[in-house]
Amino acid sequence: MDEAITDILKHNQLSVTDNRLKILELFHNNNKALSHADIEHLSGKNFDRVTIYRTLQTFVEKGIIHTIPTADNSIVYALCKEDCGEGHHHDDHVHFICDKCGTTYCLEQTSIPSINIPKGFSAHRVNVLVNGVCKNCRPS
Amino acid sequence: MDEAITDILKHNQLSVTDNRLKILELFHNNNKALSHADIEHLSGKNFDRVTIYRTLQTFVEKGIIHTIPTADNSIVYALCKEDCGEGHHHDDHVHFICDKCGTTYCLEQTSIPSINIPKGFSAHRVNVLVNGVCKNCRPS
């Protein structure tokens, strides 16, 4: 498992450091989007804030993780599927934010519908954010 | 014109102050979404930062303006055209952000498509953000 994570770094021409291994591991273990603050807490506050910022930025640039905008103006990050690379992001799926627990999910299987925008505008990328209640928080 | 803006405030049980008139006027004159920083600049830096924050918050609560999340993690605000009220927002239209000039538009005529989310999840609100090039920035 740790070996697989090491490989991800190597395949992206990144030095293998404790910091990067630990952060990447957090994304693999928690199957949800993580914020900078989440990582700071989950890592036991061992890493410097600045290092986390720089690591996340590096991972985004390499196509290892992608950013998700949220209505409350905080960035969260989630693992990309295979076909993203340096400068190439193809995370064309819907994102779901639970209003109860705050968890952000990548709905990989839910694709983005096509949007008819007015004449004169040209679309390059579409983000769909769904707010609601997730399956864990659903009242039974 | 100024009279109409005064009425909006009165209809929402808000005191009519220079500050609120000026900010509301900015939204009516510029037909696009404005950020806190935009308002600070457009108003000639006459109003205190804090007052602008509080005014925007009040307007959102009253259903006069709505917030728009953006991919670069900054909030912009735009007038509610539909009949939004205190606690009731119905701004179900697509938002377009121009990557060239940074302008955010409300595409009032472009409605939100229905999204099929997985079983167990329940959707309350959907935000659709389209990034691209707007009609003003289009290469001719």
Next chain:
DNA sequence: ACTTGTTTGCAACATCGTTGCAAAATTATT
């Protein structure tokens, strides 16, 4: 083991947003 280039942690700084409180402005009442 040594060298080279990269990464980290720290400090210092900048920006953004919030809160408490007294002064000022607005609205309600006499």
Next chain:
DNA sequence: AATAATTTTGCAACGATGTTGCAAACAAGT
């Protein structure tokens, strides 16, 4: 119109978030 009650404003102080420069620590290639 004058006064009282309420609301809003501006300031100061603070906290949270994000950025940059730089020297020490580290990882990778020889």
